Amino acid sequence: MTADSSPSPAVVDALEPYVAPERIARIDGVLNQRLASICAVMEDVFDPHNVAACIRTCEGFGLQDVHSITNQHGHRISSTVSKSADQWVDIHRYDSTQAGVEALRAAGFAIWVSDLQAEKTLDELPVEGRIAxxxxxxVDGISDAMREAADQRYILPMHGMVQSYNLSVALAISLQSIVPRRRAQLGVAGDLDPQRRWALRRRWLELSVKNADVMRRVLEAR
Ligand SMILES: C[S@@+](CC[C@H](N)C(=O)[O-])C[C@H]1O[C@@H](n2cnc3c(N)ncnc32)[C@H](O)[C@@H]1O
Known part of the structure; x- marks a missing residue:
């Protein structure tokens, strides 16, 4: 899903009466907790189940943006694992690590890479500014190109016999470290700017109306 696929304001005004008040309250409550200043990046994650698990994890933590870089593999998501979480976030796709890194930098993100070869732990890093x-x-872990692009690299300490976490678990542990710190800094749970919040609200309302696509076509044809 991308934010620019929102329906027009007139169509949403017409659809809103068909959405239950409890559903509208839920949408507004979740939007209030959405974070845009932290995002997740999957580098060359080719297993659709892992992709879906990462997206579901991000959505659950309240992230709005998930970036998927594929150097060698296509972008595929398992819908049974994602539980439709991909409907509620924005997924940004890139064909190379360089393209992904450039886009993230242009959007003002510092690049924090979870890496088994790192020495610092995440808890040692100060949570400042926008963080990807x-x-x-x-199989391969992080690429050398991503390692070189990193502003920070961190390791999640492990205490068992296996050497790494599943990548969606590594992402969840990372988010559990930095998301509460960001929310504490903000003093509120979310940081969507008003324009984006409004666009997402429109999109989510449309997602909440049964046969909205049919209604939308009828309304737009009027
Ligand atoms: C299954 S691991 C990759 C293992 C791969 N064989 C390697 O050598 O990196 C998938 C990804 O999860 C993250 N990850 C998993 N466990 C981690 C840990 N203990 N510390 C930091 N990152 C970890 C890293 O981003 C890693 O590239």
Whole structure:
């Protein structure tokens, strides 16, 4: 889903009466907790189940943006694992690590890479500014290009016999470290700017109306 696929304001005004008040309250409550200043990046994650698990994790933590870089593999999401979480977030796709890094930098994100070769732990890093958290794929991990682009690299300490977490678990542990710190800094749960919040609200309302696509076509044809 991308934010620019929102329906027109007139169509949403017409659809809103068809959405239950409890549903509208839920949408507004979740939007109030949406974070745009932290995002997640999957580098070359090719297993659709892992992609879906990461998206579901991000959505649950209240992130709005998930970036998917594929150097060698296509972008595929398992809908049984995502539980439709991909409907509620914006997924940004890139064909190379360089393209992803450039876009994230242009959007003002510092690049924090979870990396088994790192020495610092995440808890040692100060949570400042916009942060993109990167996880690598299950086989190769993080690429050298991403490692070089990183503003920070961190390791999640492990205490068992296996050497790494599943990447969606690594992402969840990372988010559990930095999201509460960001929310404490903000003093509120979310930081969407008003324009984006409004566009998302329109999109989510449309997602909440049964047969909205049919109604939308009828309304737009009037
Ligand atoms: C299954 S691991 C990749 C293992 C891969 N064989 C390697 O050597 O990196 C998938 C991704 O999850 C993240 N990850 C998993 N466990 C981690 C840990 N203990 N510390 C930091 N990142 C971790 C990293 O981003 C890693 O690239």
């Amino acid at each position: 958290l990167v996880v690598g794929n299950a």
